[in-house]
Amino acid sequence: MTLVPHSPASRLWIRNPQAAFTANALDASGGLVVSEGIIVEVLAAGQQPSAPCQNTFDAGNHVLLPGLINTHHHFYQTLTRAWGPVANAPLFPWLQNLYPVWARLTPKDLELATTVALAELLLSGCTTAADHHYLFPDGLEHAIDIEVDVVRGLGMRATLTRGSMTLGTDDGGLPPQSTVQAPEVVLEDSERLIGQYHERGADAVIQIALAPCSPFSVTKEIMAESALLAERLDVRLHTHLAETLDEEEFCKEMFGLRTVDYLDSVGWLTDRTWLGHGIHFSDAEIARLGAAGTAVAHCPTSNMRLASGTARVLELEDAGVPVGLGVDGSASNDASNMILEARQALYLQRLRYGADVPVERALAWATRGSAAVLGRDGLGQLAPGMQADLALFRLDDLRFSGSHDPIAALLLCAAERADRVMVGGQWRVVDGQIPGLDIAGLIAEHSAAARRLVNG
Numbered sequence: 001m002t003l004v005p006h007s008p009a010s011r012l013w014i015r016n017p018q019a020a021f022t023a024n025a026l027d028a029s030g031g032l033v034v035s036e037g038i039i040v041e042v043l044a045a046g047q048q049p050s051a052p053c054q055n056t057f058d059a060g061n062h063v064l065l066p067g068l069i070n071t072h073h074h075f076y077q078t079l080t081r082a083w084g085p086v087a088n089a090p091l092f093p094w095l096q097n098l099y100p101v102w103a104r105l106t107p108k109d110l111e112l113a114t115t116v117a118l119a120e121l122l123l124s125g126c127t128t129a130a131d132h133h134y135l136f137p138d139g140l141e142h143a144i145d146i147e148v149d150v151v152r153g154l155g156m157r158a159t160l161t162r163g164s165m166t167l168g169t170d171d172g173g174l175p176p177q178s179t180v181q182a183p184e185v186v187l188e189d190s191e192r193l194i195g196q197y198h199e200r201g202a203d204a205v206i207q208i209a210l211a212p213c214s215p216f217s218v219t220k221e222i223m224a225e226s227a228l229l230a231e232r233l234d235v236r237l238h239t240h241l242a243e244t245l246d247e248e249e250f251c252k253e254m255f256g257l258r259t260v261d262y263l264d265s266v267g268w269l270t271d272r273t274w275l276g277h278g279i280h281f282s283d284a285e286i287a288r289l290g291a292a293g294t295a296v297a298h299c300p301t302s303n304m305r306l307a308s309g310t311a312r313v314l315e316l317e318d319a320g321v322p323v324g325l326g327v328d329g330s331a332s333n334d335a336s337n338m339i340l341e342a343r344q345a346l347y348l349q350r351l352r353y354g355a356d357v358p359v360e361r362a363l364a365w366a367t368r369g370s371a372a373v374l375g376r377d378g379l380g381q382l383a384p385g386m387q388a389d390l391a392l393f394r395l396d397d398l399r400f401s402g403s404h405d406p407i408a409a410l411l412l413c414a415a416e417r418a419d420r421v422m423v424g425g426q427w428r429v430v431d432g433q434i435p436g437l438d439i440a441g442l443i444a445e446h447s448a449a450a451r452r453l454v455n456g
Helices: 075-080 091-102 107-123 143-154 183-197 220-233 245-255 259-265 283-292 300-305 313-318 338-353 359-373 406-412 439-455
Strands: 011-015 031-035 038-043 055-058 062-066 068-070 126-133 157-164 206-212 237-241 273-277 295-298 323-325 390-394 420-423 426-429
Touching: 062 359, 062 406, 068 323, 068 338, 068 359, 075 091, 075 107, 075 126, 075 439, 091 245, 107 126, 107 143, 107 426, 107 439, 126 143, 126 237, 126 390, 126 420, 143 157, 143 183, 143 206, 157 183, 183 206, 183 220, 206 220, 220 237, 245 259, 259 283, 283 313, 295 313, 295 359, 300 338, 313 323, 313 338, 323 338, 323 359, 338 359, 338 406, 359 406
Parallel strands: 011 055, 068 126, 126 157, 157 206, 206 237, 237 273, 273 295, 295 323
Antiparallel strands: 011 031, 031 038, 062 390, 390 420, 420 426
16 A cells, blocks of 8 residues: 655654644644654744754644544444444344344455445544454454454554453353354464554554453453453453443343443453443442543444433543543444544533533543543644644535634534544545545445345
8 A cells, every 4th residue: 555654754844733632731833843753842823843844734724633543443344334124223133133244254344344444534533443343253263363454554553452252142142152252262362462463652553452342242251361361461451331221231130230340340440441332330330430440432423323322421531530432333333433423422412411511522532532541641642752643624615614713613513534644653644535545446345245244
């Protein structure tokens, strides 16, 4: 794939943006300087770089943001978007209808689905994505390896989670037996993936986390063993939790515990853990999560699509819970667009808490908050020493005509596509396009795979 680099040793001044959201108290109205993949200066209005810059990008027609960070997704689900039989179903029937379809996934299907998901995210201003992949039918044992290759090819960053399902219908779980793996297989492959791919440090491209799928699809034993392995190898933990009231009832019946008690019982109530959805928590449970530093990936579009409920995001944050945003799977969103997800989060939380929830708070969930959820201290803000992961949006579409506040306009006027995106100092989106990626060809091939998958 063709990339668009500038010399890694050179200094690039992204100068005088139309507006800038830094996700902190710094003023970047004069732009910022990038060198060797790092932000080295943030400039207020009228300031000049401290040393000569070999390259300059005039951002006068752009709104500058930190690269958006997606904390919860299922890339493979781009193949089953807007599928009629589940278009109007809540979570459990939705899953029961889709599991047999997903069980037919092939390696090529996953490669196409992952490419579509990541390209769509990248074009929406997303630079880092977390994927929760838990389907490993026969022939798809190397699913995470496939995802690694696609992430690297697109020049993004990712936290790829080695998911699992070990509790099938034969033992009272929800997924069919054909999608279930033995615990020893899961743990052995998890350790392999961490050893082969997991990178550490602020500039890490690929990180691996362990992610038993959900209370209704895994045993307590695999949850506990995964927690021990994650602690031993120092990686993060991820799972779905408290997404629906049905799940809460399942936990009570299957384990005799509410969801947070269940989490605690298997060694997951720690700051190593982030949870997908996190909707149905009591006041006391929110306090426990905050005290433990356990994080939550808020997925507003999916939660609305499946009528699962509304996460209590402001109360979670006030209790000390790190909160970020996730687009969730493309069969329950059914899009992979992070800037639109920030808009949806803003509106859903205003519906709960009132119209004074600020636009900037929603943008912070998509940037600084999401970085904290994934344990990525070097991402999510515009500040010296941070990775040069940036998103730049133009406001010259018809939808923005008549708008006044550029930062507010991004969400209130529904920005949907970035004009420029940089990851680690390299341009990965230029003029609204991904250099070297044949989008039309990708759509044709991906659409054909999607039809084959649902038709059996």
